[in-house]
Amino acid sequence: MMGALIGRDVRRGFSGAAWLPIAFFLFVAALVPFAIGPDARLLGRIGPGILWIAALTAALLPVERLVEPDRADGVLDQLFLHGMAEETIALGKAIAHWLTFAPLLLVAAIPASALLAMDSASLAKIEVALLVGTPGLASLAVAIAAVTAGLPRAGSLAGLLLLPLAVPLLIFGASGSLPLEAAVSLLLTAGAPFVAGASIRALKT
């Protein structure tokens, strides 16, 4: 059932608007040189930080589609009746969310780095940092989606909740402290399914 759920969520992610967060990510990267000016040295220096901010906001865009539609349509009930624990459902959703946005993001980071006049060494560094950080980001997004499912104006609330919690990831990711970033990402990946699972359980009414 787990494999079927991941497959379904990935298919739905891509048939929906998986390219939209990626387009948003590229737009942010393209706008920065207009706002800052075409100073290649300055752009190259702030580039990694800009890419992290863009990645963070791109991960936030699909949050409303992660859990709420399945709650409203009874899919969560049926998954539970098919013997899936709420934590397992959350883990499956986190994996599927990662698969729909992270690989595309890693590819999009290549043209984005060119727009920001970053050299290949800092591109390689940010690719590794994004690879390490995105599992934590995806898990966090699913947890926030589960916590806010069923609430009015869940989208803006999700933003307010997710961005502060993602700050440690942002600090260590953008500054290049890979071990600390990996630790934060691991903590989020391991903890988020339990938060999301408890929230999904509390949704049962």
Add this chain to the structure above:
Amino acid sequence: MTPLLRFEKVTLSRGGRQLFEDLDLSLGAGEALQVIGPNGSGKSSLIRLAAGLLKADRGKVERAPPALADDNLALDRELPLGKALQFWGGDVGRAIEALGLEDLSAVPVRLLSSGQAKRAMLARAIASGSRLWLLDEPLNALDTASAERLNDAVADHLGGGGAVLAASHQPLGSGWRVMELGR
């Protein structure tokens, strides 16, 4: 023989109002029970309680793994009906046949009428192969022919050692025990 569904002195309150108190209920193989009662008397809550989707305030609920068909479609709207049912597994072909959905299995779920959608939800429960069926208002939006198909499917299920708990305003026919809530 152990019953497929058993309530023991179950009390449930919703929104500060007690729906039922010390309810006993036992449903064995081959038995069908219809729950009736006015709107808001707790029929749907009883079904969700039986499914394990609600927790009782007091008392004990024991059940075999159930199949639930309530008002939630839980089928991917962009997929053709056959594919959408397949996600939940089980004997989809037989369920589609039982409810006469053969012609619709290539139609996207979002285009189904409300009666067709109800049949699809019932088909999902039938396909599951669970011995215990929990049906919430199974006759809603069904035409006479479909209601008869459902009756036949239920009779088959009971004959094969299954059990059915249904909440419905409409009479479901002979062979159903009736329990009234909210009195």
